[in-house]
Amino acid sequence: MKNFDFRNPTHILFGKGRIADLKDQVPADAKVLVIYGGGSAERTGVLAQVREALAGRTIVEFGGIEPNPRFATALKAVEMIGKEDITFLLAVGGGSVIDATKFIAAAALYDGDPWEILTTHGAVVKGAMPFGSVLTLPATASEMNAGSVITNAEKGAKLPFMSAHCYPAFSVLDPEVTYTLPPRQIANGVADAFVHIIEQYLTYPAAAQVQDGFAETLLRTLIDLGPKALETPKDYDIRANLMWTATLALNGLIGAGVPQDWASHMIGHEITALNDTDHARTLAVVLPSLMNDQRGPKREKLLQYAANVWDIRTGSDDERIDAAIEATRGFFESMGIKTRLGDYDVAASGIDHIVAALKDHGMTALGEHGAITPDDARRILEAAQ
Structure with a gap:
């Protein structure tokens, strides 16, 4: 730690x-x-x-x-x-x-x-x-x-x-x-909180058992309660747990003493700046593609995520990682959030704009290792089309 x-x-x-x-x-x-x-x-x-x-x-x-x-x-x-x-x-x-x-x-x-x-x-x-x-x-x-x-x-x-x-x-x-919030806003809130946790958790092992365990519990809570919040919008216990989970996701506690990523957010911000797509939906587009692209550097934590969050424990390492990424994408989709750039009218020219904006804003060394360049971001976005 x-x-x-x-x-x-x-x-x-x-x-x-x-x-x-x-x-x-x-x-x-x-x-x-x-x-x-x-x-x-x-x-x-x-x-x-x-x-x-x-x-x-x-x-x-x-x-x-x-x-x-x-x-x-x-x-x-x-x-x-x-x-x-x-x-x-x-x-x-x-x-x-x-x-x-x-x-x-x-x-x-x-x-x-x-x-x-x-x-x-x-x-x-x-x-x-x-x-x-x-x-x-x-x-x-x-x-x-x-x-x-x-x-x-x-x-x-x-x-x-x-x-x-x-x-x-x-x-x-x-x-x-929160009872009267539209389903779209509830779904966005769950996705936003989910990716906040991932940015602080899905990096590389740092011998931070408390932070990891806390993050995994918060992720499982969102997976469990997110769809239920859409089904029963006036269930106080569900809304209370979601509200507190979203707060704990980024109040500094689970990020203390651990490496953090935030590449999905920085890339996602440029999508929003381009066409005003909901912030949470840009994250749902970028994250699965980034997870797959960075599966090498993130390998150990991806396997931990597969086991402790999704209970995926059988198959080869690559099969478990594939399953965890698909489970993540499926979760967003189950909340009514599309996970492809094409769903938000971002074409190849849009990717060019996003990559140029990352360079203009100094976002040239992203991720927990500072190793994700604008060229890497282009590859991640092209895979998300």
Whole structure:
């Protein structure tokens, strides 16, 4: 196991009716900017619960955060913070809204060009405004980590950043607010969480038995409960377990002291930047192809994954690896997520664009060994057609 530091300062308030507890988390004298996405937060009554919980405080609302949060939209919120003398931010939504809020919190205190926050992957961030979140879509674990991904449509770029200043002070997780989510969003959330775990687990052995065992349990939970969540959308226990699994998938715990990959994410980001395909669906396209392409370097962990996650224990090594990859693809398909580039209208010219974008954004040494080049990414994408 590698040396590591682990610290997660986010206070989680989990369970039914916890939105009411916002009154005890947001400072009484705060002027709050409530940040949300489209109309679903209003239609489902989540915003009404937030307003009720924050009665007596001064609240300003900023809606319109996109599913792949836009740089330009976030800057409008930063401008509003200055005009309204905002002192606290509250994200109400899924990972995209929380990601945008992290960027807004950092950009509001940054003296330079806010684009530098993304091009330096957060290295220039020296502080951020305080903020919390009310999670409505379990998927990204942005509610309990310090990372964010922002899309600049004008530049055709989707870039991640991370800063220790960008942990939410608190996050409210009420599984009941997920009951009304469309099946597509539930499926995307399960796939996103699944690949988050894989990126931290499916690398090479690091003698990290606790992290591996934890990751395998989370993966099996998603495989078991993902389809059930689509069949019985108002089963509280299923939704509660999915919500907590998605949070644990990327709150830093299973990634402590182990090598990590993230190539599927970096390649997937460029697909989204190209044609706005749902982030989770880009991962479902890239991951099976990458697993097959990198079966040599990942051999030991692929065999462990086959045995401990899918209970595939017979056949030759290559047969077991093949079966595990097909099981992974089959899982995504069972959730209604297509796993081929052609399903998302990405042709050969699109692959050329994606590979060029990887080079432009410095994504030239990806994977746990830093050995996946843009040429390797081309091969992975061509195999995913």
